[in-house]
Amino acid sequence: MNEPLAERIRPKKLEDYISQQHLVGEKGVLTQHIKQGIIPSLILWGPPGIGKTTLANIIANVSGRPFYTLSAISSGVKDVREVIEKAKKSGGLFTQKNPILFIDEIHRFSKSQQDSLLGAVEKGWVTLIGATTENPSFEVIPALLSRCQVYILNSFDKDDLIALLHRAMKEDAILSTKKIILKETDALLQVSSGDARKLLNIFELLVSSEDEIEITNKMVLEKVQKNTVRYDKTGEQHYDIISAFIKSIRGSDPNAAVYWLARMIEGGEDVKFIARRLLILASEDIGNANPTALILANTTFQAVSTIGYPESRIILSQCAVYLANSAKSNASYMAIGKAQQLVKKTGDLSIPLHLRNAPTKLMKDLDYGKDYQYSHNYPGNFIHQEFLPEEISGTKLYEPGNNPRENQFKEVLKNRWKDKYDY
Structure with a gap:
C-alpha cells in the first residue's frame, strides 16, 4: 500500500475531525451551515498541516456535493476555466447542490487567476473553498474576498x-x-x-x-x-535554502542557482518571496557593475506577482541565470553601510549653508543657499565644491568595484575630483 499514513486516516466526517471546535463542534458555525444545507464560499486560513483540505473534503462529503480541487502551485487560468466548465455541467444554477471547488494555497494564485473565479462564484456555478497559510486580507483580491466567509483554523496543541x-x-x-x-x-x-x-x-x-x-x-x-529531507517554509531549511540560492548567484554559478530555485519551487515557496530576494541581490551584489540587473529583477517581481505558478518558474529561472552570469559589485552596498556607520558615529552634523534651501527672505538673510554653485552653469555640468558637512569633508565612502562599468566611474571621478577620489 503506497498511500501515506496521513491519507489513510484522513477523517471522513465531522465527528472524527480533531480540534477546531469553534467551527465543527456541536454549535460550530460550519456545523450549522452543513445542517442547514447552505454552504457559503469560504476561505480557510491557518498554518500548514492543520486540516484545511480534510475539512473541505468533509464539507463536500457530508453535503453531498460534487467536489473539484486545484492546487495554486500547479494550476493556471486555463485549468481554472476547465474545472469551472465541468462544475457547471455537474451542478444546477443557484441550487443548494452546486459543486464545491477547492483551491489549495489560494494565496499563490495571481490576480488574473483569482479574477477568473469571480464570475463562477457570483453566478453560483461553484461554491469556492480556498485554503491559505497567509493572511487573506493581503493575498486574496478584495472582489473575491468580499464574496467569501473567512474562517481561522487554530494550531493543534x-x-x-x-x-x-x-x-x-x-x-x-x-x-x-x-x-x-x-x-x-x-x-x-x-x-x-x-x-x-x-x-x-x-x-x-x-x-x-x-x-x-x-x-x-x-x-x-x-x-x-x-x-528526512523536507522543505519547511517557516523553518530553518527555508532560510538555509534561500541562503544557498543567493550565495550561488553571488558566486556566479547558474547551475547551482537553478537547482536551489527548483528546491524552493518544489517546496511551494512563495514566488514573491523568491523574487524579492532576487531584487535585493541585483542591487547588493551586482549594483552598478550591471544596472540592467536591477531592472530585470524588478520586472521579474512584477511579472510573477501577476502570473503566479506554474509559469513563474520560467521567469524566476531566467532572472536567476542572468544574475548569476552578470558582473558583480557590492560597492553601493558597502558605501551605504559605511555612510550609516559614519552617521551613527558623528550624529546630526550641521548642513553646510550653501546647500540649504532658502524659500523665505529670513533664510536668505541668514545666508541659506549663499555661494551654492549650480552645476549646470559650468562646463561638463560640473563645478568643484564641497557637499559634505565640514567635520567629515573629504571622507571617502564609495569605492568603485573592479569591473568595466565601475572602472569607467572611477576614471570620471578621478578626472572631476582629482585627489578627493584618487583610487
Missing part, C-alpha cells in the same frame, strides 16, 4: 497531536498490527512543528520497518536527521 498518533496506531490497518510504545513524544512533536501531516509522515517513517518499536526522543532525533 500537544493533546491534539498525541490523540492523532493514538488514532493512527488504533485505526490504521498497517500500524494497528504493530506493537508501538510512545515512551517519549517531545522530540516527535518538536520536529513536526505542529503540522499534523508532517507528524504522521515522520511517525510512519519511524515505525515502517519495525513490528515492535519504542518511540523515544533520542531515537526520533537520530532517525529524522538522518532520513
